[in-house]
Amino acid sequence: xxxxxxxxxxxxxxxxxxxxxxxxxxxxxxxxxxxxxxxxxxxxxxxxxxxxxxxxxxxxxxxxxxxxxxxxxxxxxxxxxxxxxxxxxxxxxxxxxxxxxxxxxxxxxxxxxxxxxxxxxxxxxxxxxxxxxxxxxxxxxxxxxxxxxxxxxxxxxxxxxxxxxxxxxxxxxxxxxxxxxxxxxxxxxxxxxxxxxxxxxxxxxxxxxxxxxxxxxxxxxxxx
Ligand SMILES: [Cu+2]
Numbered sequence: 001x002x003x004x005x006x007x008x009x010x011x012x013x014x015x016x017x018x019x020x021x022x023x024x025x026x027x028x029x030x031x032x033x034x035x036x037x038x039x040x041x042x043x044x045x046x047x048x049x050x051x052x053x054x055x056x057x058x059x060x061x062x063x064x065x066x067x068x069x070x071x072x073x074x075x076x077x078x079x080x081x082x083x084x085x086x087x088x089x090x091x092x093x094x095x096x097x098x099x100x101x102x103x104x105x106x107x108x109x110x111x112x113x114x115x116x117x118x119x120x121x122x123x124x125x126x127x128x129x130x131x132x133x134x135x136x137x138x139x140x141x142x143x144x145x146x147x148x149x150x151x152x153x154x155x156x157x158x159x160x161x162x163x164x165x166x167x168x169x170x171x172x173x174x175x176x177x178x179x180x181x182x183x184x185x186x187x188x189x190x191x192x193x194x195x196x197x198x199x200x201x202x203x204x205x206x207x208x209x210x211x212x213x214x215x216x217x218x219x220x221x222x223x224x
Contacts, residue, residue: 092139094178098187103129109197111140114215116197122222129187132175139179140199140212144172144188147196150218159214160202177201195221 104126109118112135132142145166147153154165163171172195175186198218203210 159211
């Protein structure tokens with residue numbers, strides 16, 4: 001923590017463009033300890049190699065851009081649509097939805113087998129940050145739909161809520177499946193009305209299906 005350390009630090013840790021050039025020159029030649037060299041002449045082969053790298057990087061960026069546009073709902077929009085929600089081989093991870101800094105108020109909702117328990121059953125309208133707290137032994141999710149109650153929701157063959165039969169706009173959003181023992185958050189804009197909070201995971205094991213919704217994993221929630 002001495003004075004010298006502070007002075008030396010920034011000069012060596014500079015990760016800017018000049019230091020990259022310096023690094024490559026060092027690996028090619030044996031000229032150590034001569035900084036500030038972006039204006040020095042370099043062998044043409046070195047220059048050519050750098051140009052090729054730039055070209056490759058540009059091509060890669062184009063490929064990424066193309067991939068990102070071919071189906072309108074790629075990264076960054078977890079709020080659009082409810083995923084399959086069936087059991088999956090890969091372990092689920094929490095993917096927070098929205099920006100907590102924009103929330104008007106916060107509500108914690110406890111998830112368990114097979115219950116959804118928000119700390120309050122009613123909140124004023126606005127941007128609500130839900131903290132879903134998985135108290136259970138299995139992964140769960142928190143889906144928010146507009147409905148008078150659970151009985152008013154369409155049910156699929158497997159006992160889950162039939163997401164494809166919801167009216168447009170009825171599905172507000174969801175915090176997707178995340179592991180037991182964890183918290184996961186999502187910010188959703190809620191207009192005044194009646195809502196149902198539920199988990200729509202369907203597990204299949206040994207030919208048996210278990211829909212968390214059918215098991216009673218839902219609750220009514222009012223926005224005033
Ligand atoms: Cu669940």
